Amino acid sequence: MALRRILHYPEPLLKEKSVAVTEFNDELRQLATDMAETMYAAPGVGLAAPQVGELKRMVVIDCSDSEEPNDLIVAVNPEIIASEGDSLEEEGCLSVPGFCANVKRAETVTLRYQDVEGNTHERTANGLLGICMQHELDHLEGILFVDRLSPLKRSLFRKKYMKMLKEREQQNEA
Ligand code: GNR
Ligand code: NI
Numbered sequence: 001m002a003l004r005r006i007l008h009y010p011e012p013l014l015k016e017k018s019v020a021v022t023e024f025n026d027e028l029r030q031l032a033t034d035m036a037e038t039m040y041a042a043p044g045v046g047l048a049a050p051q052v053g054e055l056k057r058m059v060v061i062d063c064s065d066s067e068e069p070n071d072l073i074v075a076v077n078p079e080i081i082a083s084e085g086d087s088l089e090e091e092g093c094l095s096v097p098g099f100c101a102n103v104k105r106a107e108t109v110t111l112r113y114q115d116v117e118g119n120t121h122e123r124t125a126n127g128l129l130g131i132c133m134q135h136e137l138d139h140l141e142g143i144l145f146v147d148r149l150s151p152l153k154r155s156l157f158r159k160k161y162m163k164m165l166k167e168r169e170q171q172n173e174a
Contacts, residue, residue: 004038004052009096009144009161018048018055018140021076024118028058032074032116035060044094046132048139051095059136063129073123075113078137081122082110089131091145099161101153103145105134 007014021028031054039047039060046061057077064071085107092100108126111133115121125133135145146157 002034002037003041004034006038006042006047006051006094007053009146011095013053013055014050014095014139014144015142016050016055017142018050018057020057021114024076024114024116028056028076029116031056032058032060036062036072036074039094042094045128046136047094048136050139050142057140059140061129061132061136063127063132073113074116075111075133075136076116076118078111078113078133078140080106080109080134080137081112082124084108085126087126087131089128091131091135093135093145095139096144096146096161098164099146099157101145101149101157103131103135103148105131109133 031049035047035049035052035058038052039062045063046059048059049056059075059078061073061075062071083106087105087107088102089105090100091103107130108124109130110122110124112120112122138144146154149157
């Protein structure tokens with residue numbers, strides 16, 4: 001088991017499209033284990049493979065609350081096969097630390113995915129889990145939540161974020 005480094009915006013790999021998984025082998029299972037461990041350590045409620053530098057269509061999600069921990073979903077080749085309604089909720093991202101914003105999403109989605117053995121599952125969710133499914137699928141297309149903001153909000157984000165990075169750099173030099 002190993003923690004993996006989480007890539008941060010604006011690393012170019014985060015903009016790339018991930019490739020479908022075709023081999024359900026030990027290497028895939030190891031990556032899934034590492035991703036889950038990295039997500040829990042962060043802590044976060046989801047993590048997509050490209051966030052740890054692997055352009056593979058796999059995500060891990062655990063949106064369970066403290067009363068009911070460990071509802072770990074490992075979704076390989078996930079697809080949203082149905083969506084309904086509208087939602088506007090605040091999102092953050094482990095690859096965009098220190099920033100959050102309201103993002104428009106569907107309210108309810110049905111996810112079809114394979115597990116690490118290649119068996120197919122479907123799960124319908126709303127609330128945080130539904131949002132998280134959509135957020136993680138976006139990562140597999142190279143899309144970050146900040147890409148879903150209005151052009152104005154996005155450019156404000158970029159200015160603020162780049163300023164923060166610069167300040168952090170100067171702190172590290174001092
Ligand atoms: O940990 C996370 N929290 C979160 C909160 C609101 C909407 C989406 C998320 S996903 C995020 C982890 C992450 O960046 N996954 O890609
Ligand atoms: Ni994210």
